[in-house]
Amino acid sequence: MIEPFLSANPVLRKLEDAGYEAYFVGGSVRDYLLKRRISDVDIAASATPDEVKAIFPKTVDIGIEHGTVLVLFNGGSYEVTTFRTEAEYQDYRRPKEVAFIRNLQEDLKRRDFTMNAIAMDRNGKLIDPFDGQTAIRDKIIQTVGKAEERFGEDALRMLRAVRFLSQLAFTIEKDTIKALIKQIDLLKNIAVERKKAEFEKLLNGKNQKEAIKVLLDTNLFLYLPGLATKKRQLKQLLNFQCESLNKNEMWSILLFCLEIKEKSAGTFLREWRMPIKDIREIQKMLLFLEKRLQHEWSVYDLYRAGHDNILSVEKLYVVINGIRETDSMDHWLDLYENLPIKHVADINVTGNDVMKWLDKSGGPWLKVTLLRIEAAIVAGELENNKQKIKEWLLTCSPN
Ligand code: ATP
Ligand code: MG
Numbered sequence: 001m002i003e004p005f006l007s008a009n010p011v012l013r014k015l016e017d018a019g020y021e022a023y024f025v026g027g028s029v030r031d032y033l034l035k036r037r038i039s040d041v042d043i044a045a046s047a048t049p050d051e052v053k054a055i056f057p058k059t060v061d062i063g064i065e066h067g068t069v070l071v072l073f074n075g076g077s078y079e080v081t082t083f084r085t086e087a088e089y090q091d092y093r094r095p096k097e098v099a100f101i102r103n104l105q106e107d108l109k110r111r112d113f114t115m116n117a118i119a120m121d122r123n124g125k126l127i128d129p130f131d132g133q134t135a136i137r138d139k140i141i142q143t144v145g146k147a148e149e150r151f152g153e154d155a156l157r158m159l160r161a162v163r164f165l166s167q168l169a170f171t172i173e174k175d176t177i178k179a180l181i182k183q184i185d186l187l188k189n190i191a192v193e194r195k196k197a198e199f200e201k202l203l204n205g206k207n208q209k210e211a212i213k214v215l216l217d218t219n220l221f222l223y224l225p226g227l228a229t230k231k232r233q234l235k236q237l238l239n240f241q242c243e244s245l246n247k248n249e250m251w252s253i254l255l256f257c258l259e260i261k262e263k264s265a266g267t268f269l270r271e272w273r274m275p276i277k278d279i280r281e282i283q284k285m286l287l288f289l290e291k292r293l294q295h296e297w298s299v300y301d302l303y304r305a306g307h308d309n310i311l312s313v314e315k316l317y318v319v320i321n322g323i324r325e326t327d328s329m330d331h332w333l334d335l336y337e338n339l340p341i342k343h344v345a346d347i348n349v350t351g352n353d354v355m356k357w358l359d360k361s362g363g364p365w366l367k368v369t370l371l372r373i374e375a376a377i378v379a380g381e382l383e384n385n386k387q388k389i390k391e392w393l394l395t396c397s398p399n
Contacts, residue, residue, distance in 0.1 A: 001124050004076075005032070008041045011056075011071055011078050012122040018055050020047040021104060022080075023119035023127065030115050033136050034168065043071075043080045044119065046102045052080050067100055083107035086153070105129055109144060112157045113164065117144050139170040147179035155186035156194050162214050163198045166205025172214070180218055187223035192273050199224060199272075203250045209238050225271040226258070233258045240319050248278055249312050252285040253319060262286040281309075288313045293320070302336045303378045310336055340377050340384050347374060348386045357390055369393070 001009070005024060015022035022045040031038045045052065049069045053059050058072035067082035084098040085106050101107065104119055104127060111117040114132040126133070130144050141161050143150040151158050158180045161172050172180070187195075202211050215221040216235065222228045236257040242250060251269070260268050262283045269279045288305045291297075292313050302310060314329040341347060351366050354373075360366075373389060376382035382392050 001122075002032070004028075004038055004041050005120075005122075007074065007076050008043065008078050009122050011043060011073050011080070014055055014073075015043075015045050015047060015052070015080075016122075018047070018051075020045050020051065021083075021102075022046070023104060023121055025081075025108070025119045026111070026116055029118045029120045029126075030132070030136065032120070033118070033133065036168075041078065043078055044083055044104070044107055045080050046083050046104070047080075048082050048100050052082070066098055084110065086110050111144055112150065112154075112160055114142050114144055115140075115164075115170075135173075139168070140173050141165060141168075141170050141176060142173035143176050143179075147173075147176040148183065151179050151183045151186065155183070156190050156198065158184065158187060159190075159195060159198045159202075159220065162211050162218075162220060163202040163205065165214060166202040166207050166211030168205075169207040169210070177218070180220075184219055184223065187220065190223075192225055192271070195224060196272050196274075200247055200250075203242075203254065204245075204247060206243065208242060212237055226260075226268045230258050239322075241322070242319055244315055245319065246312075248281050249285065249315055251278075251282050252289065252312070253316055255282065255286060256289065256316070256320065260286075261290065284309050285312050285316065289316050289320075292317050297332050297335070299335065299339070299380075300375060300378055302332060303339055303342070306342075307333065307336060340380065341374070344370070344374055346384070347377065347389075348384050349373065349389050353386070353390070354393065357393055 005028070008024070012022040012024075022043055024041050025044040026042040028038050028041040047055070049061070049064050049067055052069045052071065056071045056073060060070040060072070062068055062070045062079070067084050069080050071078045071080050082100045083102060083104060083106065084100050086098050108117040108119060108127070108129055114130040114135045116132070117128075117130050118132040119127040121127070135142050141164050143157070161176060161180060164170060165172055202208065202215075205211060212234065215224075216231065221231065221234060227234060234257065237254060240253060240257075242253060245253060251274075255265050255268065258268075265283050265286055266279055269282060274282075284305070288301060288309060291301060297305075297310070305313065310332055311329070314332060318325055318329075347370070351362070351370060354366060354369055355362060358369075373382065373393070376392070377384050382389065
């Protein structure tokens, strides 16, 4: 057995010692069999959330209505989910209520794909009633049970199929893809937040191009916010090699392909329920990317963009121009590192100094003056020294 299963093993043992069954399940077992990097282990147990909480002194309720408790143990944290069925589905969405059960087989049966429905006990023994191992060997994405029924229960599974295709470079099994095409309209019932989580993973998968083709061929793209009228533009994403891009850089290149500029990016990203922090970051990338595609960086733009943004914009520039990474990235970052100031707070004067020297009370002029000082320092025309700035203001400044 390997990490992170090894560290989690005592959690399973404690559950077993208390008389319950406990297994590793889901993505961690799949990724272990695929020899992929394992992100986090999920544990399924016959104990109810209350029973789990009675065993471990430190727990956090993170999804108790779905039977999930976060167990804090030996410095690690582990999601323990009670075996459950999802008998009643409403409006093609995941069920409102789940029923806790004591039987592992039933729990595996409610899982989406056969490759995700394998359990492993703490000795490494696999419990694989739907032959997920064969699916993994043959690189096949296949629903547990009839695809039509399973997509009918929870339409998000259709998008999940395509995101796994993107991440794992598997193919979607024949009947599964048939059902997906037939029932694609059910995706209109799915909450944007759930779509976003899957779509982001899809965008960042190694097989992203194939996944985009499937989105286009199956009309799935029609059910993704802001994409329905952008088929031609979405296709442009196929022209780029995006492996090196992180999550927000990927959104930026998507917006670039969709011909959505910085100003309207907010509307698009809000439709995706993107957090404001990410919206700002992506908009900033788009702003400087547009400039960068027209001309080289100005010193002032390097200053305004900042280290991380310069790096992202340069990565996007390389991808969009289909060039190999050049020395220019280091060149721009060097220039940035050598700027006399990195932030307005680095300026060696305050607004109070300026008001005192010019004998004026505050007002909009102050901001303008501070901006001029800032620009002159960044351009190397003025030393960042209190006395020098004072002289410059009193002699060179029209104020
Ligand atoms: P990742 O490595 O990206 O986390 P994962 O397979 O662990 O992939 P999760 O979304 O974390 O995916 O879900 C954990 C497990 O829960 C899945 O492997 C699957 O067994 C089950 N599951 C998740 N979502 C669904 C769903 N909509 N329908 C049925 N089973 C699901
Ligand atoms: Mg997971």
